[in-house]
Amino acid sequence: MYLNWSQAPKVSGKKGARFMLLGGEPLNQKVLLWWNFVADNKADIELAINDWNNNHPRFGNVDSDLKRLEAPALPEGFKE
Secondary structure (H helix, E strand, C coil), X not given: CCCCCCCCCCCCCCXXXXXXXXXXXXXXXXXXXXXXXXXXXXXXXXXXXXXXXXXXXXXXXXXXXXXXCCXXXXXXXXXX
């Protein structure tokens, strides 16, 4: 989402919800997003999916009683 200074977003949620707004200068490169992964090329997204699904240490341990979700494969036709 892009907001300029004249826009004031309205945010609502249930008690205990968390909201995070990040800001900065626009990136001068393409950005690919799939599931929880962000990269500038398809190969890095595919590597992240594989690493996550194989419990690679680069993602660290998620301290939770919830079952770890498996990252879904890229859909056919995912464009770089």
